[in-house]
Amino acid sequence: MPDQSWIAVDAMGGDEGLTVMLAGVAQARRRHEGLKFLLVGDETAIAEGLKRHPNLTANSEIVHAAEVIGGGDKPSQALRRAKRTSMGVAIDLVKKGRAGAAVSSGNTGAMMAMAKLALRMLPGIDRPALAAPLPTLGANDVVVLDLGANAECDARNLVQFAVMGAAFARIIFELDSPRVALLNIGSEAQKGTDEIREAAAVLREARLPMTFTGFVEGDKLARGDHDVIVCDGFAGNIALKTAEGTARFVADLLRRAFTSSVRSKLGFLISRPATELLREHLDPNNHNGAVFLGLNGVVVKSHGGATASGVATAIGNAARLVRADLTRRIADDLGHFQTAAA
Structure with a gap:
């Protein structure tokens, strides 16, 4: 059983690197008493x-790693260097049981490849899925998966993703039976690909807490x-990037509207509490931290452009x-599902 109080952090990953990562770790420590950190990367820096x-x-403790995975590195290249890189060493600390989870803002493809090789898949899971909460108008966010780890999926993969996503939602939203849906081009039963319709047929009969x-x-x-x-x-991945782009579009549109005239600037002052609430709700840093579900361990991907607050959230x-x-x-959950299916 991993030590739950220790989190391994790839201190060198992300667009801004060490400065933002350490600031994020410091914020996380202030938010969550009892956490301890294995900071992986260049020891001197x-x-x-x-x-x-x-x-x-x-x-915190420093764990030295001489190399860093670049944003343009291919997963195959990253795997050959895994044991010398800050990302690879952080994941290996989870494998060895020294940390309960690994967090990195680095290359997503390399991170998935390293995590899958080092931690292996849970029994009954074919592929890991990248899952993250996105903001909604409801009482809680919505977990969306897969966000880019697997470009093509069959019905079996989609069913496994549903099982994993429901378990994830029960934890982060504290729900007994999360509402699970399949993304499709229509809500009618005959719409979509064969894979989506087949997965739906299986999930309708599934006896799970969802x-x-x-x-x-x-x-x-x-x-x-x-x-x-x-x-x-x-x-x-398209849905995620579209949602992020729409959020920026709305924010920029409001900014432009509120600075277009003296009257609009006055309107901004009056409506500022509401616009601040909107900005906070749409800020991706408040929803940061995608997890690779299906691995034999917890690995969380922070957005490469996350602020210190976003890193702390992850x-x-x-x-x-x-x-x-x-x-x-x-x-x-997967064991119960397989037993019921049999």
């Missing part, structure tokens, strides 16, 4: 950076009518998943 964060001194609600179209993603939305990685999510024993819960 990390030690120098820690001077600006005295609250981490007694709660409520399968059928198909959902892309324009309903943010309505709050579902807790988990399942799709292949190709569609999921670390907090990782700690929560470890404490809730996500890996065991997915394995238990």
